[in-house]
Amino acid sequence: MLQQLQARLVCSSCKGELAQSDTSVQCLRCHAAYTIENGYVSMLDRREQVERPSDWNRKLGEIRDYSEIANSFALSGIGRFATFLNYGYVSTGNEQHAVIEPDDVWNRNSVKLLLEAVGRTALEGREVIDIGCGRGGNIAALHKYFKPLSSVGLDICPANIAYCSAKSRRTESFFLVGDAENIPFADESFDVVLNMESAHAYPNRARFYEEVYRIMRYGGVFLYTELMLEEEVAQNVRLLEEAGLSVIRNQDVTSNVLLSCDENAKQRTGTQGIANNDNASTNIGDINDFIALPGSKKYEEMRAGARQYRMMNLVKRQPGLNDHNNLL
Numbered sequence: 613m614l615q616q617l618q619a620r621l622v623c624s625s626c627k628g629e630l631a632q633s634d635t636s637v638q639c640l641r642c643h644a645a646y647t648i649e650n651g652y653v654s655m656l657d658r659r660e661q662v663e664r665p666s667d668w669n670r671k672l673g674e675i676r677d678y679s680e681i682a683n684s685f686a687l688s689g690i691g692r693f694a695t696f697l698n699y700g701y702v703s704t705g706n707e708q709h710a711v712i713e714p715d716d717v718w719n720r721n722s723v724k725l726l727l728e729a730v731g732r733t734a735l736e737g738r739e740v741i742d743i744g745c746g747r748g749g750n751i752a753a754l755h756k757y758f759k760p761l762s763s764v765g766l767d768i769c770p771a772n773i774a775y776c777s778a779k780s781r782r783t784e785s786f787f788l789v790g791d792a793e794n795i796p797f798a799d800e801s802f803d804v805v806l807n808m809e810s811a812h813a814y815p816n817r818a819r820f821y822e823e824v825y826r827i828m829r830y831g832g833v834f835l836y837t838e839l840m841l842e843e844e845v846a847q848n849v850r851l852l853e854e855a856g857l858s859v860i861r862n863q864d865v866t867s868n869v870l871l872s873c874d875e876n877a878k879q880r881t882g883t884q885g886i887a888n889n890d891n892a893s894t895n896i897g898d899i900n901d902f903i904a905l906p907g908s909k910k911y912e913e914m915r916a917g918a919r920q921y922r923m924m925n926l927v928k929r930q931p932g933l934n935d936h937n938n939l940l
């Protein structure tokens with residue numbers, strides 16, 4: 613399975629064929645050079661540093677922040693349980709889409725967020741990629757609850773991929789360092805693309821949506837969650853549609869996420885463990901805002917409706933076919 617997934621790897625930049633040795637990967641067409649270290653491949657094309665320095669610097673900032681978080685988790689002793697980096701979801705009276713209730717003790721709200729994002733999408737026997745996979749919690753839960761055929765976890769932060777690679781024993785999962793705006797997989801490689809609370813960090817959101825469309829098979833589904841400024845919601849829908857994707861669900865679940873933030877504030881699990889742990893400091897600016905603790909700017913903006921947590925499902929429709937041919 614691993615070999616089949618790896619066979620679909622292409623150059624992040626030009627999508628050309630790759631040549632691989634034990635320690636490096638090179639594009640046969642544009643000669644981009646990639647590295648293999650500590651058992652995982654890094655498909656970041658460092659030429660972006662020269663071509664788009666401001667984008668590159670933003671991405672380096674993400675790598676730095678999440679490396680610090682990884683380090684902080686390791687020092688705090690909760691690292692092995694901290695497999696999610698999201699706000700989570702708590703049920704309210706509003707419409708729910710999940711067909712399964714989580715039975716997890718640890719990270720229950722994050723698993724619930726994933727199950728709501730998946731909703732009624734058929735995943736069994738499908739090939740899934742999680743872009744911005746963080747510490748791999750979503751991939752582990754997907755395999756626990758849905759039995760996909762295979763999964764790929766892609767994240768820009770090497771510390772996250774090192775953690776996922778070390779933790780996962782699954783032969784049908786493959787983790788690699790890569791950039792959501794330059795996805796190193798051939799066209800039509802996946803049935804399902806998952807992206808949770810990561811896209812806000814991408815300098816070029818339109819490019820990411822085009823990449824999602826490119827790597828999806830016809831009839832496939834894009835499961836997408838993100839905290840957006842209220843005025844960004846329509847703009848994102850427009851960019852998604854311009855990329856070729858059709859929106860079939862666009863739900864505001866801010867009230868559910870706020871309840872989870874309230875619960876998280878009292879716990880020492882998940883990302884919240886960082887804020888509660890005196891032994892594990894980070895240089896991330898306002899950590900309370902980063903994790904949307906009650907009273908923080910982000911939390912109050914969510915409460916006021918200025919920021920909305922959106923849960924979207926989109927499909928790549930086969931021209932001329934209707935939704936019966938999708939995975940819904």
Ligand SMILES: C[S@@+](CC[C@H](N)C(=O)[O-])C[C@H]1O[C@@H](n2cnc3c(N)ncnc32)[C@H](O)[C@@H]1O
Binds near residue numbers: 674
């Ligand atoms: C808030 S965390 C969410 C992680 C995971 N999706 C979850 O739900 O636990 C955001 C993740 O996006 C990753 N990320 C940020 N920019 C990225 C990019 N350009 N390409 C791929 N991953 C990126 C970060 O490294 C981080 O792991």
